[in-house]
Amino acid sequence: MQPLYHPEQIEREAREYWDRTRAFHAVEPAPGENARPKFYCLSMFPYPSGKLHMGHVRNYTIGDVMTRFHRMRGYNVLQPMGWDAFGLPAENAAMANGVPPAKWTYDNIAYMKQQLQSLGFAIDWERELATCRPDYYRWNQWLFLRLLEKGLVYKKTGVVNWDPVDHTVLANEQVIDGRGWRTGALVEKREIPMYYMRITAYAEELLAALDTLPGWPERVKVMQANWIGKSSGVNISFPCELAAGDTPPPRSDDAIAAGGTTLPSPPGGGEEAGRRAETAGGRGENIGEKGVLRVFTTRADTLMGVTFCAVAVEHPLAALAAKGNAPLAAFIEECKRGGVQEAELATQEKKGMPTGLFVTHPLSGEQLPVWVGNYVLMSYGEGAVMGVPGHDERDFEFAKKYGLPIRQVIDWADRKPAGNFTDAWQPWYADPGICVHSGRYDGLDFDQASAAIAADLEATGLGEKQVTWRLRDWGISRQRYWGTPIPLIHCRGEAGHEGEAGREGEAGRAGCGEVPVPDDQLPVLLPEDLVPDGAGNPLARSQAFLACVCPKCGAPARRETDTMDTFVDSSWYYIRYACPDQRHAMVDARAGYWLPVDQYIGGIEHAILHLLYSRFWSKAMRDLGLAGFDEPFARLLTQGMVLNEIFFRKGSDGRITYYNPADVDLKTDEHGKRTGAVLRADGQAVVSDGIGTMSKSKNNGVDPQSLVEEYGADTARFFMMFASPPEQSLEWSDSGVEGSFRFLKRVWNFCYRLSEEFDSDGGIKSIPEVEPHALDPAQSETRRQIHTHLKQANYDMSRHQYNTVASASMKILNALDDPVFAAFAYSLDISGSREKARNARNTVYKEGLAILLRVLSPITPHLCHHLWRELGFGEDILAAGWPEPVEAALLRDELELVLQISGKMRGKLKVPAGASTQELERFALSHEAVLRHAGGRAVKRVVVVPGRLVNVVV
Ligand code: ANZ
Ligand code: ZN
Numbered sequence: 001m002q003p004l005y006h007p008e009q010i011e012r013e014a015r016e017y018w019d020r021t022r023a024f025h026a027v028e029p030a031p032g033e034n035a036r037p038k039f040y041c042l043s044m045f046p047y048p049s050g051k052l053h054m055g056h057v058r059n060y061t062i063g064d065v066m067t068r069f070h071r072m073r074g075y076n077v078l079q080p081m082g083w084d085a086f087g088l089p090a091e092n093a094a095m096a097n098g099v100p101p102a103k104w105t106y107d108n109i110a111y112m113k114q115q116l117q118s119l120g121f122a123i124d125w126e127r128e129l130a131t132c133r134p135d136y137y138r139w140n141q142w143l144f145l146r147l148l149e150k151g152l153v154y155k156k157t158g159v160v161n162w163d164p165v166d167h168t169v170l171a172n173e174q175v176i177d178g179r180g181w182r183t184g185a186l187v188e189k190r191e192i193p194m195y196y197m198r199i200t201a202y203a204e205e206l207l208a209a210l211d212t213l214p215g216w217p218e219r220v221k222v223m224q225a226n227w228i229g230k231s232s233g234v235n236i237s238f239p240c241e242l243a244a245g246d247t248p249p250p251r252s253d254d255a256i257a258a259g260g261t262t263l264p265s266p267p268g269g270g271e272e273a274g275r276r277a278e279t280a281g282g283r284g285e286n287i288g289e290k291g292v293l294r295v296f297t298t299r300a301d302t303l304m305g306v307t308f309c310a311v312a313v314e315h316p317l318a319a320l321a322a323k324g325n326a327p328l329a330a331f332i333e334e335c336k337r338g339g340v341q342e343a344e345l346a347t348q349e350k351k352g353m354p355t356g357l358f359v360t361h362p363l364s365g366e367q368l369p370v371w372v373g374n375y376v377l378m379s380y381g382e383g384a385v386m387g388v389p390g391h392d393e394r395d396f397e398f399a400k401k402y403g404l405p406i407r408q409v410i411d412w413a414d415r416k417p418a419g420n421f422t423d424a425w426q427p428w429y430a431d432p433g434i435c436v437h438s439g440r441y442d443g444l445d446f447d448q449a450s451a452a453i454a455a456d457l458e459a460t461g462l463g464e465k466q467v468t469w470r471l472r473d474w475g476i477s478r479q480r481y482w483g484t485p486i487p488l489i490h491c492r493g494e495a496g497h498e499g500e501a502g503r504e505g506e507a508g509r510a511g512c513g514e515v516p517v518p519d520d521q522l523p524v525l526l527p528e529d530l531v532p533d534g535a536g537n538p539l540a541r542s543q544a545f546l547a548c549v550c551p552k553c554g555a556p557a558r559r560e561t562d563t564m565d566t567f568v569d570s571s572w573y574y575i576r577y578a579c580p581d582q583r584h585a586m587v588d589a590r591a592g593y594w595l596p597v598d599q600y601i602g603g604i605e606h607a608i609l610h611l612l613y614s615r616f617w618s619k620a621m622r623d624l625g626l627a628g629f630d631e632p633f634a635r636l637l638t639q640g641m642v643l644n645e646i647f648f649r650k651g652s653d654g655r656i657t658y659y660n661p662a663d664v665d666l667k668t669d670e671h672g673k674r675t676g677a678v679l680r681a682d683g684q685a686v687v688s689d690g691i692g693t694m695s696k697s698k699n700n701g702v703d704p705q706s707l708v709e710e711y712g713a714d715t716a717r718f719f720m721m722f723a724s725p726p727e728q729s730l731e732w733s734d735s736g737v738e739g740s741f742r743f744l745k746r747v748w749n750f751c752y753r754l755s756e757e758f759d760s761d762g763g764i765k766s767i768p769e770v771e772p773h774a775l776d777p778a779q780s781e782t783r784r785q786i787h788t789h790l791k792q793a794n795y796d797m798s799r800h801q802y803n804t805v806a807s808a809s810m811k812i813l814n815a816l817d818d819p820v821f822a823a824f825a826y827s828l829d830i831s832g833s834r835e836k837a838r839n840a841r842n843t844v845y846k847e848g849l850a851i852l853l854r855v856l857s858p859i860t861p862h863l864c865h866h867l868w869r870e871l872g873f874g875e876d877i878l879a880a881g882w883p884e885p886v887e888a889a890l891l892r893d894e895l896e897l898v899l900q901i902s903g904k905m906r907g908k909l910k911v912p913a914g915a916s917t918q919e920l921e922r923f924a925l926s927h928e929a930v931l932r933h934a935g936g937r938a939v940k941r942v943v944v945v946p947g948r949l950v951n952v953v954v
Pocket of ligand 1: 231296297298299302375376377378379380381382383384385386387388390391392430468
């Protein structure tokens with residue numbers, strides 16, 4: 001055995017061994033085979049951005065520890081890896097460097113794959129996939145067409161978030177504080193046609209099934225439930241009379257793609273369960289001659305407190321009122337330019353204008369003014385609210401600002417307004433209470449009043465109970481190049497008939513509209529040689545891509561140039577890992593074996609969208625007969641962030657420059673207390689901005705590559721696991737890294753020392769059987785400690801508390817590396833046979849090492865692989881099985897010693913085996929016999945004969 005620890009060499013050798021033996025190749029059991037339990041461990045796949053960052057290393061090490069632990073415990077394990085390879089950064093890089101996104105992406109994949117491999121992850125690389133490869137995305141297209149057939153994909157124009165920098169539509173959740181999540185640009189509203197996935201059809205199940213996921217973090221489930229946002233309330237109709245001819249225009253987003261299309265329109269009863277969140281539809285009849293204005297409320301009990309109604313700026317009634325009302329039209333235009341983010345609308349200054357129209361209170365008959373309000377969302381409920389300024393904060397603010405009446409219709413037993421009710425808003429004004437000033441409903445509580453009012457409204461046809469969802473359908477169209485082409489063809493018939501598409505009776509000549517690409521023409525290949533220039537989608541200018549033939553009529557036609565949201569790609573990649581080489585189908589029986597994922601691991605930033613889309617997608621696949629499970633991820637672990645200190649300087653022009661902590665020296669005073677920090681390059685001071693997530697923008701990242709090069713992969717892995725429990729944030733620390741390296745060196749040195757010792761007694765052939773009776777007290781005690789730490793480590797392994805597994809391995813080494821144990825002093829005293837004593841000790845050493853190396857091996861696999869073989873335990877530690885503590889070894893032995901006082905036997909002393917000399921002295925001096933017989937005389941000395949007697953000389 002080599003005396004010195006050289007991680008580079010042993011890590012390379014270990015990986016070569018795993019490659020040679022296909023150690024991590026996952027195999028499905030043959031039919032009829034008595035199968036081991038399976039464990040599908042999945043970490044969220046990376047975007048191939050260029051190189052790995054510490055967050056990746058942490059995520060994948062956690063998954064790897066879990067995988068290796070399960071493998072050694074006898075599970076049939078699958079741990080795959082792939083690439084979330086479509087998306088905007090490739091296009092941006094392409095623009096900056098003039099290379100096609102494909103090349104940039106494939107180069108990055110090659111580099112990052114080699115980085116991942118250098119970390120020794122137990123990945124089945126034979127299942128690698130990249131979502132930008134046609135053999136993957138063809139199944140996106142194929143499933144898109146199946147969902148289209150089922151009405152789960154549909155087209156509509158809608159108000160969307162438009163990122164003016166990326167020239168792309170953003171999902172609501174991609175808008176953060178009114179800005180694009182990637183560009184930070186102020187988002188605008190636009191109306192464009194796009195394709196939607198009807199995720200709302202699954203709203204009820206997506207919500208209810210959260211209860212079937214005990215292995216998910218509670219907070220993720222709460223986030224999902226809030227996102228789905230189920231509200232039970234009442235739809236109330238406020239009758240209104242409009243002048244004849246004043247029929248409002250239909251809502252633009254109801255307009256289905258101009259006729260002639262072969263696409264199914266949204267199912268006739270477009271308002272069926274899941275679509276209710278999209279109640280924006282079918283508003284045509286909402287207002288009309290002798291029509292009604294419908295609002296959604298969760299507080300029907302406050303109906304008698306309504307003093308106005310307010311509609312969204314996009315509401316047809318607003319458009320109607322704006323005709324011939326220039327100031328109102330201008331106000332509506334101004335509001336439309338703002339963001340569409342709900343949070344933003346909720347917090348921005350309330351603004352509104354009266355429409356000049358009035359509606360009738362459905363119970364009192366009172367005339368109420370209708371306003372346009374910027375805080376009313378078109379996309380929620382009915383796009384209109386009943387204003388109850390007494391009990392809704394937004395309405396209160398609005399009423400105060402515009403001088404609308406405020407009425408108290410709820411009273412609370414325990415609280416009274418200090419001054420006038422209308423003076424200032426109190427948060428508890430919104431609490432349910434008892435109805436007052438509400439006529440026949442006075443005295444009723446929330447439940448009673450809500451029920452009574454709903455019943456009265458139902459009786460007159462002016463209200464019905466309604467469940468409303470916050471969840472919206474998933475707009476998947478992106479006006480981008482680097483994504484899955486949407487498999488549709490636009491047929492305009494013979495040349496020159498543009499614009500006539502779909503005219504009735506002329507379909508043959510005028511074209512077939514939008515035609516799905518037939519399955520046997522899939523995949524619609526994305527050209528890999530285009531270089532975007534920032535001016536829109538290059539697909540729209542590629543004749544080679546655009547030109548095609550209509551599958552229906554054979555006329556020349558044009559391909560759809562929109563591509564799919566990359567969340568589509570990641571919604572089912574975990575299923576494809578089961579059968580990545582299946583060329584004839586999206587999935588096969590192997591998916592039935594591996595799915596659902598037993599443990600999913602990734603960042604909390606994906607707690608909502610990715611997980612919700614994946615859940616929806618797999619349920620849709622289930623309903624198409626393509627998947628046999630309800631939920632894709634049985635258990636979920638969200639790992640914490642990797643943090644590091646942030647250093648910066650502010651220039652004279654106010655510009656902030658961030659400096660990497662690796663380039664900063666810390667100044668300390670004589671007590672080691674920190675006094676400041678300077679940039680090594682110029683010795684000038686830099687300012688600390690505290691601790692924050694490692695990020696490019698704060699320049700506080702640590703490059704995993706350099707860490708691996710300096711210390712080896714095992715040190716990087718050990719530090720990552722040791723520094724913090726997986727779900728908590730991890731603070732970077734150079735001294736922590738060095739400490740990790742020192743510990744691994746210590747393991748190595750200890751094994752080296754013992755290997756010399758063992759060589760002299762024939763070496764290790766296998767894990768020895770320990771004969772408990774042959775052990776002296778110190779040996780029993782060492783063994784007891786080892787098994788105690790093992791028991792703790794196994795418990796912590798099972799609850800993914802890897803930091804304490806790492807520290808348990810340190811404790812095991814400490815127990816083994818104990819000088820008293822090493823010297824087998826007790827044994828000599830008891831048996832007198834040096835040979836026997838040494839043998840007994842060495843079995844404890846060997847058993848202890850076999851435990852230590854296996855417990856440590858999921859965390860530092862290369863080192864443990866090497867030492868296992870080097871010491872002679874066996875060929876492959878992966879095949880060694882996981883160690884379990886021996887229950888009998890956990891018990892602390894008690895010894896009975898003779899207690900003498902000045903040489904005379906005065907009693908028996910019960911002590912724990914392995915107690916030190918000092919402990920024995922303490923036990924003796926506090927013994928009741930000593931206190932009695934010594935009678936206050938000074939103790940001259942205490943003689944300890946280990947394992948035999950203690951003599952207190954007075
Ligand atoms: C009257 C009322 C009185 C309301 C009161 C609240 C308190 P959740 O629970 O989130 O579903 N609302 C309805 N549609 C809206 C829209 N399109 N834009 C903005 N706000 C809208 O919220 C339901 C409540 O949100 C509804 O109940 C309505 O205000 C408002 F003391 O109606 B409430
Ligand atoms: Zn055609």
